[in-house]
Amino acid sequence: MPGNTSRTSAAQTGQKWLSRALCASFVLTTLQLIAPADAVAEPGTIQDRFEFSGFGTLGIARSDTNDARFVRDQTQPRGIGKSPNAKLDSLLGLQAYFRATDSLELVAQAISRYGAQDDFRPELSWAFAKYSITPNLTLRGGRMGTEFYMLADSRHVGYSYLTVRPQVDFFGALAFHHVDGADLTGTVALGDGIVKGKVFAGRANEVTPIGSEFFSLRGNPMAGGYLDYQQGNWQWRATFAQMTFKHDLPRPVADLRAALLATGIASAASAAEQIALEDTRSRFYSVGGVYDRGPLQVQAMLSRIRHESASYQDSQSGYVLAGYRLGQVTPFGGYSWTRSKAKEVSSGLPNFVPAFAQINDGLAGSLARVHTDQKTYTLGARWDFRQNMALKSQLDMIRGKPDSIFLYPTSNPGAFDGKLNIFSLALDFVF
Amino acid sequence: MGYLPRLLLLLHIALASGGAQADLVVVTSQKSGIEYLSRQEVVNLYMGRLRTNTAGNTATPLDLAVDTPERVEFYRLLVNKEAADIKAYWSRLVFSGGARPPQSAENIDELIRMISQTPGLVGYLPRKQLDNRLKVIYEFSVSP
Numbered sequence: 001m002p003g004n005t006s007r008t009s010a011a012q013t014g015q016k017w018l019s020r021a022l023c024a025s026f027v028l029t030t031l032q033l034i035a036p037a038d039a040v041a042e043p044g045t046i047q048d049r050f051e052f053s054g055f056g057t058l059g060i061a062r063s064d065t066n067d068a069r070f071v072r073d074q075t076q077p078r079g080i081g082k083s084p085n086a087k088l089d090s091l092l093g094l095q096a097y098f099r100a101t102d103s104l105e106l107v108a109q110a111i112s113r114y115g116a117q118d119d120f121r122p123e124l125s126w127a128f129a130k131y132s133i134t135p136n137l138t139l140r141g142g143r144m145g146t147e148f149y150m151l152a153d154s155r156h157v158g159y160s161y162l163t164v165r166p167q168v169d170f171f172g173a174l175a176f177h178h179v180d181g182a183d184l185t186g187t188v189a190l191g192d193g194i195v196k197g198k199v200f201a202g203r204a205n206e207v208t209p210i211g212s213e214f215f216s217l218r219g220n221p222m223a224g225g226y227l228d229y230q231q232g233n234w235q236w237r238a239t240f241a242q243m244t245f246k247h248d249l250p251r252p253v254a255d256l257r258a259a260l261l262a263t264g265i266a267s268a269a270s271a272a273e274q275i276a277l278e279d280t281r282s283r284f285y286s287v288g289g290v291y292d293r294g295p296l297q298v299q300a301m302l303s304r305i306r307h308e309s310a311s312y313q314d315s316q317s318g319y320v321l322a323g324y325r326l327g328q329v330t331p332f333g334g335y336s337w338t339r340s341k342a343k344e345v346s347s348g349l350p351n352f353v354p355a356f357a358q359i360n361d362g363l364a365g366s367l368a369r370v371h372t373d374q375k376t377y378t379l380g381a382r383w384d385f386r387q388n389m390a391l392k393s394q395l396d397m398i399r400g401k402p403d404s405i406f407l408y409p410t411s412n413p414g415a416f417d418g419k420l421n422i423f424s425l426a427l428d429f430v431f
Numbered sequence: 432m433g434y435l436p437r438l439l440l441l442l443h444i445a446l447a448s449g450g451a452q453a454d455l456v457v458v459t460s461q462k463s464g465i466e467y468l469s470r471q472e473v474v475n476l477y478m479g480r481l482r483t484n485t486a487g488n489t490a491t492p493l494d495l496a497v498d499t500p501e502r503v504e505f506y507r508l509l510v511n512k513e514a515a516d517i518k519a520y521w522s523r524l525v526f527s528g529g530a531r532p533p534q535s536a537e538n539i540d541e542l543i544r545m546i547s548q549t550p551g552l553v554g555y556l557p558r559k560q561l562d563n564r565l566k567v568i569y570e571f572s573v574s575p
Contacts, residue, residue: 048534055526095526107528126528135482135489145527153527160523187481192471194480230480232471294511325513384515387497430522 051097057158059089059165059426068411070398070422072165074175077118077209079409087114089165089426091156093125103132111156116209125156125178136187143180143205147198147226148241149303150288158428162297162332162382164394165424167319169336169376170301172407175208175215176243179222193231200224204243209409213250220246224284233293241284245277249311256362260347263359267348271363274345280308295325313340313370313406321378328385334378340371340406372407374400374418389429396422454558455505457569463550464488468569474509476553478520479530492533493542493554501539505555508571 062084063070069079072088080088091113098106109126128142145153152174155166181202188195204217224241248254253275260272288301302318316339323332347363349356380394398420405411457473459465465488468476475481476492483489495502497514506512512520521532536542539556546552547564561567 051531053525055522093526097525097531105531109526109528128528130528140528151523154523157522157526160519160526189475189481189483189485192469194475196480325516328515384513387514388518390515390519430518430526 049099052095053097053431054092054094055157055159055428055430056092057089057426057428058086059158059424060084060086061088061164061422061424063423064421065416065419067416068405068408068420070168070420071172071407071409072168073172074407075116075177075206075208076114077116077409087120089158089424090114091120093156095126105130105132113156116207116214118209138185139182140185141182143178144183144200144202146174146176146179146222146241147200147239148174148176148224148284149239149286150226150228150237150290150301151299157430158392158426159388159390159430162321162323162330162392163334163378163380164392164426167321167334167336167376167378168396168407169338169374170303170317170319173305173315173317173338173372176204176206176217176222178205179203180205181222190229191231193229196228196230198226198228210250211252211409215250216247217243217245218247220244233291235290235292237288239284239286239288242281243284244279244281245309246279248276248278252362253311253366256359256366259359259362263347263349263356265347265349267346268359271345271347274310274343275363275366277309277311282307282309282312295330296322297324298322310343310345310367311370313342313367313372315340315372323382328383330382330384332378332380332382335375336378337375338407339373342367342371368403368405368413370406372400372404374398374404374407380424388431389427392424392426392428394422394424394426396420396424398422455501455508455555455571456558456561456567457553457555458546458561458565459490459553459568460547460550461564461566463552463566465490465551465553465568466566468553470509470569473569477506477509477533479524479532489551490553491549491551493545493552494533494535495539495542495555496535496537499538501555501557 061080063081066081069081071079091111093109093111095107095109100106106129107126110122111125112120112122114120115123124143126143126145128140128144130138130140132138147153149171152171154160155171179200179202181200183198183200185196185198201223204220204222207214207216207218221244222241224239226237226239228235228237257272257275260268283306284303286301286303288299291298300320305315307314317337319334319336321332321334323330345363345367347360349360351357351360377397378394380392383391385391400418402416402418404418405413457468465484468484472484476490503514506517524530536545539560542554542556543562543565546554
């Protein structure tokens with residue numbers, strides 16, 4: 001089963017990346033040590049060309065039910081319940097930056113967060129070279145963040161936004177954070193505004209957990225781009241991205257497909273084909289707007305996801321978020337929603353044959369697993385109590401249909417009533 | 432008038448009156464080809480959006496150290512943002528692999544020295560500390 005990556009090989013890959021990241025940081029540190037220690041910090045001195053920085057979050061969250069386990073995004077295998085838990089939002093990121101020449105920059109960034117392997121294993125999230133062809137045209141190559149939606153490539157940097165975490169209704173379905181490839185970004189003035197465009201292409205290099213299995217996204221071609229217009233207090237962006245799957249889903253969907261094919265019945269084989277993922281595409285469309293004027297900031301985004309395979313449901317999501325700074329404290333409020341539409345897939349197998357009824361149940365279950373229909377009201381405050389640190393508290397009131405379970409890796413269908421309240425506290429910092 | 436509107440009004444008065452006292456000017460070297468920047472061009476430059484002006488000159492912004500009162504004032508005047516907002520803004524760009532924040536001079540003397548030695552470098556300082564090696568390319572006081 002090509003999509004079924006074992007834990008062992010995933011762990012080895014994780015360690016390989018960790019050792020690579022450590023090697024890179026060792027080289028950078030050594031280079032910094034050989035730089036003259038008494039160099040005056042002026043543009044051009046070697047010391048000034050290196051920058052080490054980092055960001056992190058210490059977060060704690062709990063919900064008011066154990067019937068559906070809340071996660072931050074699809075890469076987290078086990079969600080949280082009624083007992084307070086720090087794994088959801090806590091993370092640490094480190095960045096090494098080197099300005100090789102005026103037009104060539106090198107960036108490496110590693111993040112330790114609760115992810116696909118059910119632990120806080122560090123991951124090399126960025127490692128790229130950025131070349132400025134002109135001051136307003138840049139080419140990057142290597143491993144970079146995926147900007148499937150506006151702000152998606154900074155969603156781990158809690159200090160950079162108002163809320164404890166990016167809106168889960170909107171960003172929670174994204175199971176990938178980086179792409180190995182290249183991108184080209186151009187900026188031009190237009191009137192008194194600025195137009196910015198970006199195109200990217202590359203391959204995914206991540207796995208996402210499904211039950212106790214891994215669904216591999218490795219090698220999946222990704223491509224996309226955006227067009228952005230910024231004028232005065234406004235910024236608008238339209239984004240398109242797509243991914244082509246190269247692996248099928250692991251168990252239990254893999255077993256279900258095998259069982260459908262094993263019947264030898266044409267309609268069942270056709271159902272197996274409809275839920276196959278390999279060589280199908282998913283397309284992501286979004287538009288977003290940000291209004292930012294002094295203490296006031298408002299952002300709104302809409303997205304639409306279209307999957308060729310019936311293994312995932314087409315969905316629409318959106319959110320509005322507003323905050324107003326009063327001294328050191330910024331209260332904020334938001335509303336988000338996500339809705340998906342089930343695809344009709346029938347095996348054509350009669351239920352009076354017990355073995356067939358079992359297959360039909362499996363098929364119905366796998367189609368129901370990916371359904372979502374919910375909205376969330378968010379209220380909270382960010383307190384910038386000291387330089388480079390912010391304390392946040394937030395309440396999310398999720399109101400969904402009982403069958404809205406796609407965003408929760410484990411749930412008790414029947415027991416879960418679609419309602420979740422999440423209480424969160426977070427300390428965000430940068431250094 | 433309720434508590435919140437009154438508080439907002441007080442905040443606006445405080446910010447507006449703070450701006451009138453500062454009299455900061457944006458400067459570059461006398462040897463620089465840049466003659467004038469619009470307010471939007473200064474915003475674009477210091478927020479890492481665009482490094483060229485309409486005349487086609489490339490400019491490099493220079494900041495003052497984080498805790499200097501001139502820097503705090505500069506960003507209040509320019510975009511009505513507090514130091515923490517500016518830090519949050521740059522954190523997003525830096526840690527997503529985008530633009531880098533301007534380099535900083537330790538103090539105004541160092542800023543004047545660096546700008547006078549490097550045409551293309553742009554900085555800000557109180558008008559009374561202007562030096563004959565520098566020219567003013569943007570004034571806050573005359574803008575709306």
